[in-house]
Amino acid sequence: MIGGGITGLAAAHELLTCTSDSDDVVVVYEGDDRVGGKLRTSQFAGLDVDEGADAFLTRVPHAVDLARVVGLSEELVAPTSARAAIWHRRLHEIPNDLMLGVPTSMLAVARSGLLSPLGLSRAALDVVLPKTSIRDDNLGRWVQRRFGREVHDRLVDALVGSIYGADTINFSLAAVPQLSTLATSGRSGLRTSRKLKANTTQTTAAIFGAPRTGMETFAQAILSDVEHRYSVRFRLCTGTTVTSIDADGGQWRINDEQFDGVVIALPAHLAARLLGGSLGQQLDEFECADVAIVTARIPQDEWPDRCQSRSGYLVPKSVQRAVTAVSFTSQKWAHLQPDDGSQVIRISLGRDGLPIGEFDNAGLVSLAAEDVSSHLGIAIDCSSSRVTRWKDAFTQYRPHHHVKVASIAAQLPPMIELAGSSYRGIGIPACVADGQRAARHLASAGSR
Ligand SMILES: Cc1cc2nc3c(=O)[nH]c(=O)nc-3n(C[C@H](O)[C@H](O)[C@H](O)COP(=O)(O)OP(=O)(O)OC[C@H]3O[C@@H](n4cnc5c(N)ncnc54)[C@H](O)[C@@H]3O)c2cc1C
Secondary structure: OEOOEHHHHHHHHHHHHHOOOOOOOEEEEOOOOOOEOOOOEEEEOOEEEEOOOOOEEOOOHHHHHHHHHOOOHHHEEOOOOOEEEEEOOOEEEOOOOEEOOEEOOHHHHHHHOOOOHHHHHHHHHHHOOOOOOOOOOEHHHHHHHHHOHHHHHHHHHHHHHHHHOOOHHHOEOOOOHHHHHHHHHOOOHHHHHHHHHHHOOOOOOOOEEEEOOOOHHHHHHHHHHHHHHOOOOEEEEOOOOOOOOEEEOOEEEEOOEEEOOEEEOOOHHHHHHHHOHHHHHHHHOOOEEEEEEEEEEEOHHHOOHHHOOEEEEEOOHHHOOOEEEEEOHHHHOOOOOOOOOOEEEEEEEOEOOEOOOOOOHHHHHHHHHHHHHHHHOOOOOOOOEEEEEEEEEEEOOOOOHHHHHHHHHHHOOOOEEEOOOOOOOOOHHHHHHHHHHHHHHHHHHHHO
16 A cells, blocks of 8 residues: 555555455555544644544445444544534525535525525526536536526535535536436426435434544554554555555565555545656646645634534635635534633635645734634634645546546556545545455455
């Protein structure tokens, strides 16, 4: 395995599990001195606060099942019932009855006060408009054509854009399965989303989960599990950046060791360097967006009442300056409340089309403070803060991304697999599933 992020660890775990009868050794090469990649947790305000991902979806099985297998079930906590808002001149509760921002009820959207009367009327046209072609595979354009610009900007782009660090006007519809199902299942987005929602089993179970001690614990638990169960067949090499993969008599050579197969569990722009040639060029064409998280501590007496009982807010593209979202971490997670009543918040900056590379850390902190102060109408002091930069963190799934990924996969040399956030989904469950897929593919190809 090349890469000890969640994808590489899930792949190693799966490979060891599904080849448990063999003597084959699985090695994970990780450039950093720790595993986890974008799952990184460190102390802030005396608490274990994530610097990257802070939760995973539990309504799809892959991550939650792996967490159970590695003994983490008891450690998983759910966010509080605090609800998120959208900032558009003021904080608006995110309406109920949305499907990733697409309305299932116009009444709920109207009540939120988020759309203008004109925006609401335009959105209502969805029910009479003819079917919209999705041949261009463009998420933002599909939403705009069905519901108009306000639903796109203030709801769908705000929600989906914050998950993918994206500008959804240049993003693949097929990459967001919920919305692509919606677009292909009927004419009207509103009526189809209502039908799909009615057919979904409603549950009161939490949608997200995270280990109480932070997301890095997930990576550590997978590592401990393979070290414990497969001590003889597993080896971790941290501090080892792989620079080449060489063909060697029907096998692959990495750092002077020979392997039957390789999973490259790296984002596309890094995998490109290892594969080189035409494959490398194709992978290098995948664009990426940088993001940064400014984590700040706000004293209790400075925390505004109107922010109580909220888990944070998103900022729509039309009114963004640098900040795209703010998580009220201490209100989102019951176990992340400092003893002195202060609030920990995580401020996200940057996305595709909103570059942050030119700012140094001090610049990012002042941008974060200015934006959040103006949103909340109070002077936020971010002097007690830390900055985490994630360069090239989010591969942009441009229209027809899935076609390019399938074509690249078909060109890979034998017994080499690509897996991770650049290819078949960016969220942690998708990365786990992709790592496991790659491992099973190698195991079955190797046994033939
Ligand atoms: C700020 C932020 C917030 C996020 N929030 C969420 C969230 O709440 N929920 C969610 O589901 N997802 C979230 N994500 C997305 C998710 O965290 C990532 O998609 C996922 O963790 C990627 O895992 P990975 O293993 O594919 O890649 P990475 O985590 O990037 O791991 C790749 C690893 O490979 C190593 N490496 C790189 N090059 C080499 C080399 N040549 N040789 C050896 N090792 C190498 C790196 O050091 C790294 O450890 C977030 C992402 C970010 C950046």
